[in-house]
Amino acid sequence: MGLLDNKVVLVVGVGPGLGKEVARIVLNEGGRVALADISEEAMADTHAELDPNGERTLTCRVDLQDESTCLAAVDAIRNQFGRLDAVVLVAAFAGAFDLLADRTIENWKLTSDINVAGNLRVIKASTDLLTESGGGAVAIVGSTAGVLPTAGYTQTAYGISKAALIAATHYLSKELGARGIRVNNVAPGYKMGPALQSALESWAEAADTTTEAVSGPILDTLSLHRFANDVDVANAVLFFITDLSRNVTGQTLYVDGGMILH
Template sequence: MKGKVAVVSGVGPGVGVELVRLFVDEGVKVVMVARDGDRLRAIEAELGGAGGHIASVSGDIAQAGDCEAVARVAAERFGRVDTLVNNAFQMGPWGTLLDTVADERWSDAFDVNVRGILRMTRAMLPALEASKGTVVMVNSVAMRTYKPEVGCYAIAKSGLQAAARYLAMELAPRGIRVNSVVPGYIDGPPLQAAFERMAEAQGITAATVRDQVTRSLPLQHIPTSRDVAEAIAFLASPRSRAITGASLDVNAGEFLPQ
C-alpha cells in the first residue's frame, strides 16, 4: 500500500493509533480523525509528522459538516483517498434494554455507530470512486454474542453490520469494496480495567481473571490492537481485492460465526 492514502476515524488509544503506526510504517499517507485534537497532535508529535505524510482533523462524524471537512483536507493535502477505515464508535448507555430505552444516549449511539459512519462514507465517496478504493468498518463481537449491559451498543453495531453489507452491494458497481473487522477481546488498559472490576466482584486477583480469559480462548491468546490493525490493513489492501461484504473476526476463536 506504499503511496496510498487512508482516512482513519476514531483515532484514540488502542486500535486507532496502532493502525496509524502500521500504515505509516508501510508508507501509507494518513488523515487521522478524532474529536480530541490534543490527542491527534500528540500522535503527530510521536511520529514526527511522518515526513509530512500525516494530517489531522478534529471533528465529530455525527456532524455532516465535519465529515465534509475531512474530505476537503484529504483532497488538499494528498489529492486522493484509497481507503476509509470507520473506527469511530459510541458506547451508549450501560444497563438492560428496558432500563435504558428512555436514555437519550441511545440516539447518540446510533448517530455515531450507524448514521455517522454512513455520513463519513458518503463524504469520501467521490474520492473512493476515483481510486476504486476500500472501506473497512470496525465492528465488535458484542453484536454477535450476549454481553451484559451493553445491549444498546450491540444493537447499534448490528445496524452497522447490516449497513456494511448493503453498502458492499450498493458500491460494488463503482468499484468500491466494503468489509468489516470484528474484534473480540482487545488487550490494553480498558480490558485490564475490566479484569480488575471482575476480580473485585469475584474476590480474586486481576491476574487470575486474565489467566481464566486467556485459557478460555482456543488460541490461548488475547488479541492485541496490533492484531486487529493487521486485519484491517489486509482488508484495505489489494491482497483482499476479490473480497467484499465480508466480516473478518479477530477473536482468537472465542466465537465462530456461522
C-alpha cells in the same frame, strides 16, 4: 515496497489504542494518513508521535454527529493529497454499558447516532473521492458484541449498534461495489487494553479474587487461549485496505482468538 505505497488512508478515531496502531501500520507500509478525531489533543499526540514533521500526515477534526465536519475532512484530503484510497472507521461511543430498562430511548439514540449514522456520514462523504481515485476500500471496526452478547458486559445498546454495522457492511458492499469500493468489517473480541484491564480489575474486586482468576474462564472460551491486542486488529484492517483483499467485500473478520466459529 510497502503494501500502501502512494496510497492515502483516512483513519477516523486516532486516540491511544487501535486507531493509532492503524495509522502507524499505514505509515510503515508507505502510505499517507489523514488523522481524524473529535479530540484535537488526541490528533496532536498521534501526529507528534508518528509523523512529527507532518510530511505524510494531515489532521482534521471529525465529529461523527456533524456531517459538515466529515465533508470538510474529505475536502482537506483532496486539497493536500489529491486522492483517497481507503477509509478506516475506528471511532465509537462505548459508554452505553447498561440494560434496556436502565436507559432512556434518547440515550440509546446517542449510541446509534454515533456508531451507526456516524460511520455512514463518513462513508457518504468519502465515496466520491474514493471513486475518483479509482475505487478503494472501507474498513469498519465492529465488534463480536454485534453477534454474541459478551459475558460480564451489559452492553445491549452498543452491541445492537455493532450488529447494525454488520448489516451496513453487507448493503454498502452491494451499493458501492459497482464504483470499485470494497466494504468490510473487522470485529475484535476481547482485546487487551485499558478498557478490558479495567473490567478485569472490577470483576476481580467484586469477587475478591485476582484478575488472573477472572480472566482464566474467559480465555478458556477462546480457541487460542489469548486476548487480542491492538496490533492484531490493526493487521486485520491492513488486509482489508490493501490489494491483498482486492476481491473481498461484504465480509466480517472476527479477530477474537477463536471465540466465534463458523
